Amino acid sequence: MSDLVLGISAYYHDSAAALVADGVPVAAAQEERFSRRRHDSAFPAQAVQYCLREAGVGLGDVAAVAYYEDPRLKFQRVLTSFVASAPGGFPAFEAVLPSWLSWKRRTADVVRRELAALDMGPVPEVICRRHHESHAASAFLPSPYPSAAVLCIDGVGEWATTTLWHGRDNTVEPLAELRFPHSLGLLYSAFTYFCGFKVDSGEYKVMGLAPYGQPRYAPLIREKLIDVKPDGSFRLDLRYFEFLRGRVMTGRGFEELFDGPRRHPESPVTEREFDLASSVQQVTEEVVSGLARTVRERTGERYLCLAGGVALNCVANGKVIDEGVFDEVWIQPAAGDAGGSLGAALMVAAERGSPVRAHVGTGRDAMSGSLLGPGYRDDEIRRYLDGLGVPYTELDPDTLVERVAAELATGRIVGWFQGRMEFGPRALGSRSILGDPRDAAMQSTMNLKIKFRESFRPFAPSVLAENAKDYFELKQDSPYMLVVCQVAPAQRVASSTPAGVTGLDLLRVQRSTVPAVTHVDLSARVQTVSEHVNPLYHRLLTAFKERTGCAVLVNTSFNVRGEPIVQAPADAYACFMRTNIDLLALGNFLLEKSEQPEWREDGDWRTAIPLD
Amino acid sequence: MRKILIFLLYYLVITPVGTVWRSVRDPLHRAREPHRDSYWNDLSPAP
Numbered sequence: 001m002s003d004l005v006l007g008i009s010a011y012y013h014d015s016a017a018a019l020v021a022d023g024v025p026v027a028a029a030q031e032e033r034f035s036r037r038r039h040d041s042a043f044p045a046q047a048v049q050y051c052l053r054e055a056g057v058g059l060g061d062v063a064a065v066a067y068y069e070d071p072r073l074k075f076q077r078v079l080t081s082f083v084a085s086a087p088g089g090f091p092a093f094e095a096v097l098p099s100w101l102s103w104k105r106r107t108a109d110v111v112r113r114e115l116a117a118l119d120m121g122p123v124p125e126v127i128c129r130r131h132h133e134s135h136a137a138s139a140f141l142p143s144p145y146p147s148a149a150v151l152c153i154d155g156v157g158e159w160a161t162t163t164l165w166h167g168r169d170n171t172v173e174p175l176a177e178l179r180f181p182h183s184l185g186l187l188y189s190a191f192t193y194f195c196g197f198k199v200d201s202g203e204y205k206v207m208g209l210a211p212y213g214q215p216r217y218a219p220l221i222r223e224k225l226i227d228v229k230p231d232g233s234f235r236l237d238l239r240y241f242e243f244l245r246g247r248v249m250t251g252r253g254f255e256e257l258f259d260g261p262r263r264h265p266e267s268p269v270t271e272r273e274f275d276l277a278s279s280v281q282q283v284t285e286e287v288v289s290g291l292a293r294t295v296r297e298r299t300g301e302r303y304l305c306l307a308g309g310v311a312l313n314c315v316a317n318g319k320v321i322d323e324g325v326f327d328e329v330w331i332q333p334a335a336g337d338a339g340g341s342l343g344a345a346l347m348v349a350a351e352r353g354s355p356v357r358a359h360v361g362t363g364r365d366a367m368s369g370s371l372l373g374p375g376y377r378d379d380e381i382r383r384y385l386d387g388l389g390v391p392y393t394e395l396d397p398d399t400l401v402e403r404v405a406a407e408l409a410t411g412r413i414v415g416w417f418q419g420r421m422e423f424g425p426r427a428l429g430s431r432s433i434l435g436d437p438r439d440a441a442m443q444s445t446m447n448l449k450i451k452f453r454e455s456f457r458p459f460a461p462s463v464l465a466e467n468a469k470d471y472f473e474l475k476q477d478s479p480y481m482l483v484v485c486q487v488a489p490a491q492r493v494a495s496s497t498p499a500g501v502t503g504l505d506l507l508r509v510q511r512s513t514v515p516a517v518t519h520v521d522l523s524a525r526v527q528t529v530s531e532h533v534n535p536l537y538h539r540l541l542t543a544f545k546e547r548t549g550c551a552v553l554v555n556t557s558f559n560v561r562g563e564p565i566v567q568a569p570a571d572a573y574a575c576f577m578r579t580n581i582d583l584l585a586l587g588n589f590l591l592e593k594s595e596q597p598e599w600r601e602d603g604d605w606r607t608a609i610p611l612d
Numbered sequence: 613m614r615k616i617l618i619f620l621l622y623y624l625v626i627t628p629v630g631t632v633w634r635s636v637r638d639p640l641h642r643a644r645e646p647h648r649d650s651y652w653n654d655l656s657p658a659p
Contacts, residue, residue, distance in 0.1 A: 084640045086622065086630035093622050094615065164652075176652040181640055227644045233651035238642045294652075 003354050004061055006051065006124075007345025008111060009068040009134070009337050011104065013039045013200050016338035017047035018372070018423070019055055019062075020345040023354035025142060027054035028372040028423040030338045033567035038612060039201055040564075043114040044341075050374055052120055060121030066348040068340030069131035071107035073158035075100055077180055081244055089245040129344045131157020132308070133172070135332075138343030139307035140167030141356050142366035143330040149299040151291055154308035154336075155185035155200070162233075164295045167305060170350040170357050175298055181244055182235045184287055185310050187226060190241055191280040193249035195273045196263030200309075201612050207315055208458050210281035211521035212503050213274030218282045220257060226283065232290025266611065269456065274503055281315060288316040292325050302327040307343070311335035311482070312425065314525045318484040321475050333370040333480035334424035342423075369533035370480060371430055373421025376569055381587040384569045390596055392589045397536065404585050405543035408436050408553065412582040413450060415558055417572040418536055422565070426481045427557035428527060429462060429537030431565050431572070433581060435516065435554035437461055442516035442554055443507070449580040452606065453561035456504055458525070459554050461517035464541045465528040467551035471514065472526050481527035481555075487512045492522065516554050527555060562609040578605055 002021040009016050010031075018028035027050065032038050034046035052058060078100060082093050103110050108126045115123045129137075135152040150165035150172055161183035164175040188206065189199045197205050228234040238244060240253035255261050263273055292304060304326040306317065312335050321329050332339050350356045359366040378394075385392050395403060404414055416432045427433075433450060435442045437459075447455050460481055461471070468474050473486045491513045501509065506520040517524050531538040545551040558566045560579060566572040569586055576584040576591065577599035584591040633639055645651075 080639050082622075082626055083630040083633060084638065084642075086627040090619070090622050093626065094618050097618060097621075098614065174655040176654050176656075178651060179641070179653060181642065182651070227646075227651075229648070229650050231650050231652065235642075235644055235651050237644065238640075244640075 001061060003063055003349065003352055004055065004057060005064050005066055005345045005349040005352070005354070006048065006062050007066045007068065007341035007343070008044060008048065009341040009344070010043050010111070011041055011107060012337060013041050014336055014338040015041055015044040015047070016334070016341040017044045017051050018342035018345050019051035020342070020349045020354070020356070021055060023346070023349050023356035023358060025342055025346070025366060025368070025372055027051040028334070028342050029374065029421065030423070030564075032564040033373065033421065036564055036571070038562060038564050038610070043111070045114065045118060048115070049118060049120070054374070058121035059115060059118070059123055062124050063352060064124050064348050065111065065115065065126045066344035067108060067111055067126055067128045068134040068337070068344040069157050070128045071105055073130065075105040077159050081181070085244045092245065092247050095247060127348055129347055130160070131340065132160040132163040132177070133347060134340035134343035135307040136163065136165040136167070136172040136343065137347040138332045138334070138339040139305035139330070140165070140172050141170065141343070141346040141350065142332070143167070143303070143305045144360065144363060144365045145303040145305070145330065146360050147301055148303040148305045148330070149295040149301040149326070150305045151295050152306075152308040153184050153288065153291065153310035155189060156180045156183055161185065162291065164291070164298060166299045166301070175295070178233055181238055181241075184234070184284060185308070186241070186243060186249075187236060188280060188284055188310065188313075190243070190249040190254070191276055194254050194258065194262045195276055196265045196267065198612060199249060203309070204312065205454070205457065206277045207281060207313055209269065209274055209277035209456060210315070211278070211519050211523065212456060212506060213271070213276070213278035215279040215282040216275050217258060217279035221279055221283045224257060226287070228287055228290065230290070232287060232294045234287060269454070271503055284310070284313060285316045285319045288313070289319055289323055292320045292323070296325050304329045305332070306330070307332040307335045307339060309336045314482050314484040315523070317482055321483060322485070328476050330365065331480060331482040333367060333422075333426065333482065335482070336425065338424065364532075370423050370428060371420040371534065372423040374567060375420035376587065378587045378589070381569050381589055385586070385589060388573070390573075390591065392591045394589055397588060400585060400588055400590060401536070401539045401543045403590060404583070405540060405547050407583055408434060408544055409547050411436055411439055413446065413580070415572060415576045415581045415584040416540075417558065417566065417569065417584070417586045419534075421567055424480065426527070427555060427565055428479075428481060429529060429534050429555060431558040431567070432555045433558050437514035437516040437552045437554045438548070438550055440510050440515040446516075446554065446556060451556065451561055452579070455507070458519045459517050459556050460525040460527060461514060461552045462527045462529050462537070462541060462555040464538065464545065464551040465530040467545070468526065468528045471552055472524055474526055474528070477528045477530070478526045479528055479530065479533055481525055484523050484525045487514070487518050487522050487524055514550070514552050517552065560609065562612045
């Protein structure tokens with residue numbers, strides 16, 4: 001029997017479970033994919049059940065359960081924050097304290113009880129690791145490097161908000177930390193809130209908005225909000241933030257600095273929000289670059305591993321890579337709190353003597369392309385489709401790939417549901433909606449008719465790894481779509497932006513041969529696809545290239561706005577029928593929208609899914 | 613009843629403790645310190 005460690009992250013946002021067998025991640029998934037509640041923070045019961053089912057084991061076979069943070073230390077931070085902000089923080093105190101007194105400070109017991117309730121065997125020991133320790137382990141232990149500098153940046157866990165580590169062999173050694181309330185993640189979240197988006201959810205929208213604006217507020221942010229030292233360490237000026245006192249991120253301080261009240265959610269985005277996004281993005285990039293230089297100096301390492309929510313800021317990641325401080329950068333694909341479940345499990349597995357670094361030397365990481373979620377066999381999919389009584393065509397994989405490539409080449413949009421689901425926030429060619437990037441109208445079509453989301457949101461390209469440099473100025477592979485770079489000069493269209501065109505009007509200017517995936521600043525959030533990581537998706541891209549000469553596809557997550565990415569065939573079929581996706585490739589089964597029976601469901605699904 | 617208890621706890625315990633604590637030093641180290649070269653809390657000696 002393998003040495004099994006189950007990792008769990010829960011009770012804040014993006015609950016998840018991960019299973020490590022003999023030091024190798026074998027299963028991992030976020031609870032939201034099963035519960036269909038985005039960023040679900042509940043105990044990840046279904047994700048745990050899936051992980052155990054995937055390995056064919058029960059809880060009695062698991063040697064230890066690793067929880068991703070230390071609840072007692074976190075409670076200490078929460079209490080200290082209230083003491084430090086009294087008497088101004090009563091509303092937050094009243095809202096938060098009861099849950100801490102009743103159960104949160106005893107989270108390990110709660111996890112034990114929840115596991116027992118699954119009735120999957122005797123519950124093993126529950127071990128709590130620190131939040132940033134889990135992030136650091138998730139960044140370094142599965143990375144392909146024998147040793148590396150490790151940088152973790154997020155909102156907050158217990159006390160730490162930014163940490164530097166030195167990863168060697170099967171350990172991560174802490175070097176330095178910045179502590180709450182001084183947090184780059186919370187600074188970014190404050191602007192997310194002020195721009196009218198949801199905290200811990202809308203940060204990537206701010207990142208997407210930034211290229212539309214000018215960083216005219218950046219000097220003000222540097223002067224008033226954040227004091228950055230030459231070594232990248234920083235402190236926030238808490239007089240301008242409300243998160244210590246209340247249940248909101250910003251208040252009058254921000255309003256006075258940034259020309260009025262926060263944008264009301266769902267109201268039109270204005271030039272001010274573009275400029276705020278551009279400004280906080282610029283400052284964030286400066287700070288992340290400074291932190292990267294410092295951890296390089298302190299460790300002397302040539303490789304960098306990144307994790308924590310801020311490591312999902314692909315633009316900042318791209319800047320760190322471009323600066324060439326490190327030979328290469330590896331980013332944990334589940335860099336946010338979900339990945340903490342995997343990091344905690346890997347760390348406990350390493351301590352138990354499991355060979356968590358056996359992959360080092362192969363040139364590959366231990367994440368299996370992050371395809372660690374549930375997969376469905378063709379007989380399961382057929383049973384589902386036959387149960388629905390809907391028409392489909394069963395094809396062999398070669399024919400399926402050729403047919404889908406041909407349909408994409410004619411401008412049709414395809415739901416692509418294949419193999420095991422991705423772990424982490426990005427769809428990487430297993431639960432994706434695909435389109436032709438050469439079509440200038442594709443960005444707006446997919447935003448408004450497929451995803452039902454804001455028109456400013458950019459789409460990302462998947463590109464054959466062997467052709468990546470033909471299309472993008474990419475200095476290294478980007479298998480997890482976590483790096484933004486510029487479109488290669490050879491693909492740029494020689495057209496200049498007409499004078500006076502600003503904001504969303506910038507979208508109308510075609511800038512490259514792949515306009516659907518080229519942002520207004522000529523950037524793209526690239527996924528490089530290798531044959532050894534996702535062979536079927538690689539074949540599809542190859543077939544599309546053979547047919548069109550273009551080695552790129554638009555790849556967006558298989559969901560609509562506010563909904564988690566689809567997990568099961570039923571989720572995929574519902575999303576297919578609710579939207580204007582033309583075709584659904586569900587395993588080896590191809591479904592044509594025009595042949596499907598009318599879709600009926602109770603109520604309006606758009607009102608049932610809360611906006612993100 | 614619970615709200616009253618939380619109210620009393622906050623204003624009779626948390627607030628006085630906070631006032632005294634802050635008069636000695638800020639537990640959250642909120643002030644900017646221009647004279648310092650770095651805000652890092654070292655956890656292990658630099659190489």
